[in-house]
Amino acid sequence: MNENIKFVQGNEACVEGALFAGLDFFAGYPITPSTEIAELLSIRLPQRGGKFIQMEDEIASMCAIIGASLTGSKVMTATSGPGFSLMQEALGYAIMAEIPCVIVNVQRGGPSTGIPTRVSQGDVNQARWGTHGDHAIVAITASNHQDVFETTVEAFNISETYRTPVILLYDEVIGHMRERLIVPKEGEVPSVKRLKTSVREGVDYHPYLPREDGRLPMSDFGGVHRYNVTGLFHDMWGFPSDNPKVVHDLLRHLVDKIHNNVNQITKYKSYYLDDAECILISYGSAARSALHVVDYLRPRGEKIGLLELQTLWPFPHSLISEKCRKAKYVIVVEMNMGQILKEVRIAVEEPEKIFLANRIDGVFITPMDIRNIMRLIQGKGV
Amino acid sequence: MERCRMVFSGSGGQGIITAAVIFAEAAVLHENLNAVQSQAYGPEARGGATRSDIIISDTDINFPKVIQPNVLVCLTQEAYNKFYPILRPGGLLITDTRFVKIHKNVDAQQKELPLFRSVMDTIGKPIVLNICMLGAVISFTEIVKSQSIMKILASRIPSSFLDMNKKALDLGMELAAAHKT
Numbered sequence: 001m002n003e004n005i006k007f008v009q010g011n012e013a014c015v016e017g018a019l020f021a022g023l024d025f026f027a028g029y030p031i032t033p034s035t036e037i038a039e040l041l042s043i044r045l046p047q048r049g050g051k052f053i054q055m056e057d058e059i060a061s062m063c064a065i066i067g068a069s070l071t072g073s074k075v076m077t078a079t080s081g082p083g084f085s086l087m088q089e090a091l092g093y094a095i096m097a098e099i100p101c102v103i104v105n106v107q108r109g110g111p112s113t114g115i116p117t118r119v120s121q122g123d124v125n126q127a128r129w130g131t132h133g134d135h136a137i138v139a140i141t142a143s144n145h146q147d148v149f150e151t152t153v154e155a156f157n158i159s160e161t162y163r164t165p166v167i168l169l170y171d172e173v174i175g176h177m178r179e180r181l182i183v184p185k186e187g188e189v190p191s192v193k194r195l196k197t198s199v200r201e202g203v204d205y206h207p208y209l210p211r212e213d214g215r216l217p218m219s220d221f222g223g224v225h226r227y228n229v230t231g232l233f234h235d236m237w238g239f240p241s242d243n244p245k246v247v248h249d250l251l252r253h254l255v256d257k258i259h260n261n262v263n264q265i266t267k268y269k270s271y272y273l274d275d276a277e278c279i280l281i282s283y284g285s286a287a288r289s290a291l292h293v294v295d296y297l298r299p300r301g302e303k304i305g306l307l308e309l310q311t312l313w314p315f316p317h318s319l320i321s322e323k324c325r326k327a328k329y330v331i332v333v334e335m336n337m338g339q340i341l342k343e344v345r346i347a348v349e350e351p352e353k354i355f356l357a358n359r360i361d362g363v364f365i366t367p368m369d370i371r372n373i374m375r376l377i378q379g380k381g382v
Numbered sequence: 383m384e385r386c387r388m389v390f391s392g393s394g395g396q397g398i399i400t401a402a403v404i405f406a407e408a409a410v411l412h413e414n415l416n417a418v419q420s421q422a423y424g425p426e427a428r429g430g431a432t433r434s435d436i437i438i439s440d441t442d443i444n445f446p447k448v449i450q451p452n453v454l455v456c457l458t459q460e461a462y463n464k465f466y467p468i469l470r471p472g473g474l475l476i477t478d479t480r481f482v483k484i485h486k487n488v489d490a491q492q493k494e495l496p497l498f499r500s501v502m503d504t505i506g507k508p509i510v511l512n513i514c515m516l517g518a519v520i521s522f523t524e525i526v527k528s529q530s531i532m533k534i535l536a537s538r539i540p541s542s543f544l545d546m547n548k549k550a551l552d553l554g555m556e557l558a559a560a561h562k563t
Binding site for chain 1: 403406407410411416417418419420421423424443444445446447449
């Protein structure tokens with residue numbers, strides 16, 4: 001037996017991915033349905049010299065990983081909707097101060113404490129706009145455990161490459177179900193290392209002076225360089241500034257570094273899109289039901305395809321526009337009241353051909369739910 | 383192979399979910415099959431009628447839940463009452479004689495097995511009821527070999543408990559063999 005084959009929960013696949021990516025530090029406050037991530041890391045991280053801290057709440061958890069990241073560690077926290085709400089202020093700080101970190105949100109039903117043990121995908125827009133002010137954010141997801149592993153590694157890679165928080169938007173079904181995971185060998189999946197400054201001790205280091213390629217090399221905080229980090233608009237030294245040009249340039253930089261790289265960041269999977277007259281667009285666990293429908297109807301002659309989004313933010317508008325151009329109708333399958341639906345409608349030329357197949361009752365959307373809505377759209381009745 | 387959709391149900395604490403995980407894990411690690419296992423996470427997992435869904439197949443499994451199982455195991459009356467209507471017509475329905483009184487008119491291959499009584503008579507420890515149930519399931523379904531289950535058990539439980547679990551597994555298989563038609 002190949003010992004790299006495991007039969008695990010999605011939360012464990014996320015842990016394996018994080019450890020593969022080089023996670024050194026985790027701070028969190030366990031919450032259903034993400035608890036297994038904290039539970040497993042409390043065992044696994046110390047075994048390899050990493051640090052696990054159970055904090056007093058999610059505000060502190062987020063602040064702890066920001067501090068640890070600045071000192072040179074790869075960091076992560078894991079939570080669900082209520083905890084993610086508490087993290088929003090510090091999340092904005094990490095965006096402003098350009099601190100690499102990974103936040104896992106295993107979604108459950110909300111608002112508030114909502115429905116803790118049931119599935120939802122209701123935090124998609126919270127991931128985008130939960131923290132205040134103009135900003136860009138990266139949020140990615142996956143629908144099976146092999147992809148959860150790779151997406152988790154990718155989250156660390158994106159966070160290091162662009163010096164940004166990355167949100168992993170999983171959900172209760174993915175987090176709790178068990179299936180096969182093959183853990184790749186070291187090097188089989190690329191892992192981006194922290195870009196560190198070449199500025200020597202005793203020489204001025206400008207923490208916010210980008211290189212020619214736009215990247216910002218880091219110096220471990222508490223190490224050989226002294227510098228300032230703030231949530232205020234700041235100059236290349238990291239000191240607060242209200243100079244209009246400094247403010248304008250920094251905000252443009254924070255947004256452009258993500259939005260100008262949409263094509264590099266975007267990951268998706270496509271199934272039978274070439275001749276599809278009906279396209280399902282889905283993500284996370286809901287994409288499993290959508291794929292079930294496609295696999296069932298294709299052999300029966302229905303020209304149906306699936307576009308599974310793995311990158312939700314920045315939203316891949318041009319990808320959607322291109323893939324949906326020839327479709328007669330498009331159905332967005334998600335477990336919320338149409339959060340991605342709205343983005344898809346913005347992206348396409350004919351928004352009236354975009355429909356929603358959803359469930360908001362805590363029950364995992366079934367292939368039959370999707371097919372019932374397809375029949376209604378096709379004028380066949382239920 | 384035909385895709386196998388199973389629901390194990392009973393009361394929280396009977397080891398239903400553990401049995402489901404062991405079964406599915408054995409299929410993936412030692413039979414080279416695909417399996418997906420999920421379970422009820424609500425308060426019912428701590429008492430009340432709990433369930434765990436397992437799908438085993440040699441092809442990809444997308445939708446991970448079981449809507450209409452072809453194998454249903456019920457270890458309490460409450461679980462039986464709640465879940466027997468979802469069984470695929472003509473499917474396999476395994477119940478325990480001590481805990482479940484069945485309806486005669488259900489369209490199913492109903493197998494009433496004295497799992498609990500046999501475990502208590504031969505082993506004397508109710509803790510292995512779930513493994514005895516698993517023995518019956520693998521005997522009826524013939525998807526996973528008993529050696530594969532034992533390999534998973536060996537990786538999960540202290541070696542001093544292995545013998546007792548082996549006995550329970552064998553006992554379940556014998557009970558099933560006696561009830562095969």
